[in-house]
Each structure stands twice: as C-alpha cells, then as structure tokens.
Amino acid sequence: MFSLSKSLAPLRHKNYRMLFIAFVISMLGDGVWLVALPWVAMELGGNSSDLAMVVGAEAVGLISCVLIGGALADRYPRKAVIGWSYVAALAALATLAVIHVTGQLQIWQLVGAALVLGAAAAISGPASDAFTPDLLPEKDLHAANALESIVRSLAVRMVGPALGGLLISLVDSFSIIVLNAVSFGIAAACIATITPLPSSAGQAGADGAEDAEGTPVPYREALRYLFNERWLWVLIVWSGLVLLLQSGPRQILLPFVIHNDLNGGPRDYGMLIATTGIAAVVASFLIGSRKLPRDYPRWMLLAWTAGAAPLALMVFVPSFWILLPMGAMYGFFSTVGNVYWSTLVQTSVPNAVRGRVISIDWLGSLALVPLSAVLAGVSTNHTFVVWLFVLGGVLPVLLTLFTLRWVDLRVLRTDASPEEAVQPAAAELAPATQPLP
CATH class of the missing domain: 1.20.1250.20 (MFS general substrate transporter like domains)
Known part of the structure; x- marks a missing residue:
C-alpha cells in the first residue's frame, strides 16, 4: 500500500534534506541547460558541428574525470568534494557570463565551459551517491534513492526542459547562463550547511573514507x-x-x-x-x-x-x-x-x-x-x-x-x-x- 510518510521519511533528517535540495536544484539546472544550450550556440553563430563539439566536450569531461571523482570521494570529505565541484561549475558559468557581457563570447569558450561542467558532474555525482549513507539510517536509504529517482525523472525529462524552453523564449542567452550559475551557487550553499554526524561509518562525512585501522585504502x-x-x-x-x-x-x-x-x-x-x-x-x-x-x-x-x-x-x-x-x-x-x-x-x-x-x-x-x-x-x-x-x-x-x-x-x-x-x-x-x- 502506498505510504507518503514513508516515501518522505528521509527528508526528516536535516543533513540529507540539504543534500536533496542541492540535488533538486542541480537537476533542474541540468534540464534547463539541456534545452537552452543549442540556442546559446546558435546565438553565437554555431552550426550542428559546433553544438556536437560542445556536447562532446561535456561527455569527455564526464568520462575522463569519473574515476577521479570516486577516488576523491573516498580520500577526502565528501561534503567538500561535492561543494567544490559545484563551485567549479559556478566559476565556469560565471566566466562565460562575464565574457558574454564584453561581447567576446565564442564557441571554443562554450566548449571549455562544457568540459568543466562535465568534469564537475563526474566528481559530484559519485561523491553524492556515496555521501547519502553517511547522512541517513539504512532503513531510509531505499526511500531516499526513490526520491532522487523521482526528481531525476521530473527535472531532466519534464520540468527542466519545459522551463528551459520557456526561459529561452522570454530572456536572452546571457540570462540563461547567469541563472544556471546561480543554481550551482545555491546548491553549493546548501552543501555548506551540512554537518555530518561523527558516528558516520568510516567518518567519511568528516575525514574521508578509511579502513578499520584508519588508513586510506x-x-x-x-x-x-x-x-x-x-x-x-x-x-x-x-x-x-x-x-x-x-x-x-x-x-x-x-x-x-x-x-x-x-x-x-x-x-x-x-x-x-x-x-x-x-x-x-x-x-x-x-x-x-x-x-x-x-x-x-x-x-x-x-x-x-x-x-x-x-x-x-x-x-x-x-x-x-x-x-x-x-x-x-x-x-x-x-x-x-x-x-x-x-x-x-x-x-x-x-x-x-x-x-x-x-x-x-x-x-x-x-x-x-x-x-x-x-x-x-x-x-x-x-x-x-x-x-x-x-x-x-x-x-x-x-x-x-x-x-x-x-x-x-x-x-x-x-x-x-x-x-x-x-x-x-x-x-x-x-x-x-x-x-x-
């Protein structure tokens, strides 16, 4: 039988609630950016080949950095790994916005930003998945994964693209870049408020993941x-x-x-x-x-x-x-x-x-x-x-x-x-x- 209280049980925990809010905001930003990106490229005079380079650069960032992200998540505090990856994405988009104001924005700069965004996602994603068990009792992990699946489906497949299509019709590409940068800033701020409990397994939330003797694996x-x-x-x-x-x-x-x-x-x-x-x-x-x-x-x-x-x-x-x-x-x-x-x-x-x-x-x-x-x-x-x-x-x-x-x-x-x-x-x-x- 369906139980809303059981589905929402993970949100009772303040630390996980802030991680979840950051996840929601970043997923919505991804959905908006997915739709807006082709129009940003076209405003810069790009063609389908240019857009393919931008999308390909993000994929290269993802694939090349995902193993690094896993290593960082096990070696350093996961809160810091997630937070700084959001800050890196914020910096890349803020740089694009500044260049856009000067009227000098070009496709190659969009490619560079996409590479950074892909790398940031590769680092924050595994760290976030690994961080969740540090913030919740095991009995709530199943519901937390279901909640994140709901957000991913709604934000990336429906709400995010719909919002992106609306925004690109109402505002210019500069505003879309700024809004996406702000979303990463808010997500980073949410992560900064997390205070992992000292009892978290392996102290991953505070000191990085270690074996039973306290030595990094x-x-x-x-x-x-x-x-x-x-x-x-x-x-x-x-x-x-x-x-x-x-x-x-x-x-x-x-x-x-x-x-x-x-x-x-x-x-x-x-x-x-x-x-x-x-x-x-x-x-x-x-x-x-x-x-x-x-x-x-x-x-x-x-x-x-x-x-x-x-x-x-x-x-x-x-x-x-x-x-x-x-x-x-x-x-x-x-x-x-x-x-x-x-x-x-x-x-x-x-x-x-x-x-x-x-x-x-x-x-x-x-x-x-x-x-x-x-x-x-x-x-x-x-x-x-x-x-x-x-x-x-x-x-x-x-x-x-x-x-x-x-x-x-x-x-x-x-x-x-x-x-x-x-x-x-x-x-x-x-x-x-x-x-x-």
Whole structure:
C-alpha cells in the first residue's frame, strides 16, 4: 500500500534534506541547460558541428574525470568534494557570463565551459551517491534513492526542459547562463550547511573514507575488493552491456522508426519520452513507499530485464500507440531496478571504497553509450536496424539467465540488521588492505 510518510521519511533528517535540495536544484539546472544550450550556440553563430563539439566536450569531461571523482570521494570529505565541484561549475558559468557581457563570447569558450561542467558532474555525482549513507539510517536509504529517482525523472525529462524552453523564449542567452550559475551557487550553499554526524561509518562525512585501522585504502586495493565480489563486478558488466545494446537504438534509431515506419513526428516522440518519465515517477513513488523485498537483488535484475525486453518488439509495432505502453514498461521497470541497485551498493559496499565502486559503475555506463551510438549509425539498412532492436531486447534476457545461474544473489543478506548487513562486505575488504606482494 502506498505510504507518503514513508516515501518522505528521509527528508526528516536535516543533513540529507540539504543534500536533496542541492540535488533538486542541480537537476533542474541540468534540464534547463539541456534545452537552452543549442540556442546559446546558435546565438553565437554555431552550426550542428559546433553544438556536437560542445556536447562532446561535456561527455569527455564526464568520462575522463569519473574515476577521479570516486577516488576523491573516498580520500577526502565528501561534503567538500561535492561543494567544490559545484563551485567549479559556478566559476565556469560565471566566466562565460562575464565574457558574454564584453561581447567576446565564442564557441571554443562554450566548449571549455562544457568540459568543466562535465568534469564537475563526474566528481559530484559519485561523491553524492556515496555521501547519502553517511547522512541517513539504512532503513531510509531505499526511500531516499526513490526520491532522487523521482526528481531525476521530473527535472531532466519534464520540468527542466519545459522551463528551459520557456526561459529561452522570454530572456536572452546571457540570462540563461547567469541563472544556471546561480543554481550551482545555491546548491553549493546548501552543501555548506551540512554537518555530518561523527558516528558516520568510516567518518567519511568528516575525514574521508578509511579502513578499520584508519588508513586510506589505495585504489588498487579498491579494485581488488571489486573483483573479489563476483556479484558486484558481474552486475556492473551486465548493466554496461545492456546499455551498449540499448542506448543507441532507443536514443538514435527509435525517432527514425517513429517517423519512417509509423508516420509520426516530434510531438509523438516527445509523448513517448513523457510517458516513460511518468512511468518512472510512478515506479519511484510505489517502491519508495514499500518495504524492501527480502530478495530484492534478484528482483532488481528481473526488473531491469523486464524493462529491456520490449525493445525487441518496438520495430515491429503497426501503430505508434502500441509504443506507449512499451515505453511505460521500460520507464517503470528500469527505474525499479535502478533504485534497488543504488540501495544495494550503498548498503553492501564498505564505506572505504564506496565512492570508487560507484565511480566505476558510472564509467561502465558512460563509456559504452558513445559506442552504442556509433553502432546505431553504422548503417541505415532496414534489416540491420531490425536486428539491432531484436538483439537489444533478446540478449539482456539471455544475459540475465546466465547471471542468475552463475551468481547467487541470495548470498546478499537483505533481511539482516544494518550492522550485520555491512559486516560481510567489511570482512571481504580486510584481506585487500594488506600490501600487495
């Protein structure tokens, strides 16, 4: 049964509430910037190639700095890592605004700012995910991840782009740059008010993440821990392979399928994206208000698979309206899997390596998306496109069957107390903290 009080329980904690407000503001800023950026580039006389350079620069910043972000989150106070990454984004946008006032703003400067913004996101993202368990009791982590999923769906897919479209029609590009800079400033101010409790596991909120003896864990030992935990690296590889199979067909080929095969247009594609976002919000509300299932790691993998499978049928549908329930299915079940995954990592990975594990997970997601786009653009042959959709929907199912057979997710004790639940992971880290031979 739906319980609003359970869904909002994490916001009772002042420290997490400030982190959440910063997250909301930054997500809204991202949604606005996503829509406004092409118009800013066009005002500077840029073409599609120039815009591609700007977007590509942000992706380069993300991919090149995400592992650094994880290392910083485990080595230094996570509050400081998040706060200073917001300040860096603020500085980049403020510099753009100043140059804009002088009338000297050029595309290459926009590219440089995009690179900084991507790097800032790569550093703040893993740190924020790793910081959440330092600010909340374990029983509220599931609801917190669901809340953040709701905000991400609303801000990036709906409210943010709609607000960006409205603002760009009412004000000039200078105002958009300033507003985005202000959003990062407010987010940084929110982070500055957080006062992590001294009892936070590993003192990550105050002193950086350390092992049981108070020694920072080297990156190579974090990698050793990761590869010693079969369930962890297998699921990271699983999700990376599924993104490789699915992101290109969904983001690049599906609009052409709607246009060429179903006689649809931009409004139809927008309706499909909105349907996906609404289903994601509904899923987040539902699972955030319910107690975690005892075997939720298994349900997580099955939910991801249920969200991926409809892609195999999308290229065969006779009507656009049949795509809508398929999009809703993807939005609903992929969100369920993502929320469960965040909770699983936050509760099962030791604090001393949590930031780096999260950053490796991010890298696995980010690095393969451009390759998926390349595969989607290899050929416009209809048979090739059909096979990409079919394989994108069928192979995740086969990967899931293999994973369930090879990895026993039941070993993750999700019915234990918070102390007992963390104990196995901490014990696994102990041998890895010894010097390498």
